[in-house]
Amino acid sequence: MTSSTSPAKFQGIAVLDHKDWKNPKKVEFEPKPFYPNDIDIKIECCGVCGSDIHAAAGHWGDLEKPLVVGHEVIGTVVRLGENCNSGLKLGDRVGVGAQVFSCLDCERCKSNNEPYCPSFVTTYGQSYKDGYSSKGGYADYIRVHEHFAVPIPENIPSHLAAPLMCGGITVFSPLLRNGCGPGKKVGIVGIGGIGHMGLIFAKAMGAEVYAISRTSAKKEDAMKLGADHFIATKEEPDWGTKYFDTFDLIVVCANSLTDVDFNVVPKAMKVGGNIVSICVPEQNEVLNLKPFGLLGVSISNSALGGVKEIKELLDLVSKNNLKIWVETLPIGEEGVKQAFERMDKGDVKYRFTLTDYDKEFSK
Numbered sequence: 001m002t003s004s005t006s007p008a009k010f011q012g013i014a015v016l017d018h019k020d021w022k023n024p025k026k027v028e029f030e031p032k033p034f035y036p037n038d039i040d041i042k043i044e045c046c047g048v049c050g051s052d053i054h055a056a057a058g059h060w061g062d063l064e065k066p067l068v069v070g071h072e073v074i075g076t077v078v079r080l081g082e083n084c085n086s087g088l089k090l091g092d093r094v095g096v097g098a099q100v101f102s103c104l105d106c107e108r109c110k111s112n113n114e115p116y117c118p119s120f121v122t123t124y125g126q127s128y129k130d131g132y133s134s135k136g137g138y139a140d141y142i143r144v145h146e147h148f149a150v151p152i153p154e155n156i157p158s159h160l161a162a163p164l165m166c167g168g169i170t171v172f173s174p175l176l177r178n179g180c181g182p183g184k185k186v187g188i189v190g191i192g193g194i195g196h197m198g199l200i201f202a203k204a205m206g207a208e209v210y211a212i213s214r215t216s217a218k219k220e221d222a223m224k225l226g227a228d229h230f231i232a233t234k235e236e237p238d239w240g241t242k243y244f245d246t247f248d249l250i251v252v253c254a255n256s257l258t259d260v261d262f263n264v265v266p267k268a269m270k271v272g273g274n275i276v277s278i279c280v281p282e283q284n285e286v287l288n289l290k291p292f293g294l295l296g297v298s299i300s301n302s303a304l305g306g307v308k309e310i311k312e313l314l315d316l317v318s319k320n321n322l323k324i325w326v327e328t329l330p331i332g333e334e335g336v337k338q339a340f341e342r343m344d345k346g347d348v349k350y351r352f353t354l355t356d357y358d359k360e361f362s363k
């Protein structure tokens with residue numbers, strides 16, 4: 001069954017010039033060619049991720065314009081390609097995260113590691129093989145391969161589902177892959193958009209949870225979010241010694257792995273413990289480490305999560321009725337400008353979702 005209720009051209013709120021990124025403009029754009037496994041989704045809302053700000057501001061180079069960012073997309077399936085066979089139906093509510101393509105054929109893809117596939121295409125600002133530069137969710141519609149659209153359980157409201165698609169899965173995947181659960185002591189470094197979700201998920205998975213932040217400013221929030229303990233690293237510079245042999249897992253949700261003091265953190269790890277960063281490193285970033293400090297401890301960098309893991313996350317959130325902390329803003333030139341400006345200042349508790357798509361795009 002196919003239908004074609006999506007328009008020939010899509011509309012979005014786009015960055016037209018990196019230098020003027022805080023003044024996005026409403027534009028019409030050509031969607032990507034429609035392939036037999038593609039679907040069209042009419043977008044209902046979209047989360048605002050830190051990556052959107054980096055891409056818009058030009059931190060990741062000069063991306064093709066119009067640049068329509070947004071990779072925490074929730075919407076309704078309105079068109080199915082003739083070869084679609086993933087079970088999606090017209091009218092299904094689905095989410096799309098930060099990945100819209102991979103080969104689906106290599107060992108990595110076959111083992112649910114799509115984000116690590118060499119053919120990875122990210123949701124906006126990257127060219128597909130046919131040359132089309134991908135466009136994200138600050139738009140009325142998105143066209144993607146069906147594999148990367150995940151059904152949203154009924155009891156998760158759309159504005160709370162959106163941030164799960166990138167920020168949420170990014171912290172959930174390393175928790176899941178490193179045994180977060182009952183009997184485990186898990187630290188989350190950096191209590192922001194992603195870290196706040198990390199506290200909620202780690203608690204729901206059954207771990208004893210430590211929020212690790214520079215100061216005590218976010219202590220009250222962290223405890224409300226599910227932390228059992230709070231460590232202010234600036235106030236206890238030698239916390240590694242105080243918490244010697246404590247952690248099974250620490251997930252670093254700070255800006256950069258180079259923010260982590262590797263003279264301190266490994267001391268707090270159990271033998272066999274894992275320090276996992278979810279940061280997107282700057283291209284030329286280099287780690288300086290004394291191997292001696294890493295005795296018995298592993299360090300790695302994680303990227304997003306596979307589609308199977310996204311489904312597991314949605315399941316966890318649905319079954320436990322978890323509520324992440326989200327502020328909403330209406331989509332539009334003004335709303336996106338506000339989201340960009342406030343994200344740039346770190347003025348959000350703890351994540352934005354852009355809503356009111358029908359109002360903006362029915363004009």
Ligand SMILES: [Zn+2]
Binds near residue numbers: 051052071098167
């Ligand atoms: Zn993201």
Ligand SMILES: [Zn+2]
Binds near residue numbers: 104105109117118119
């Ligand atoms: Zn692959």
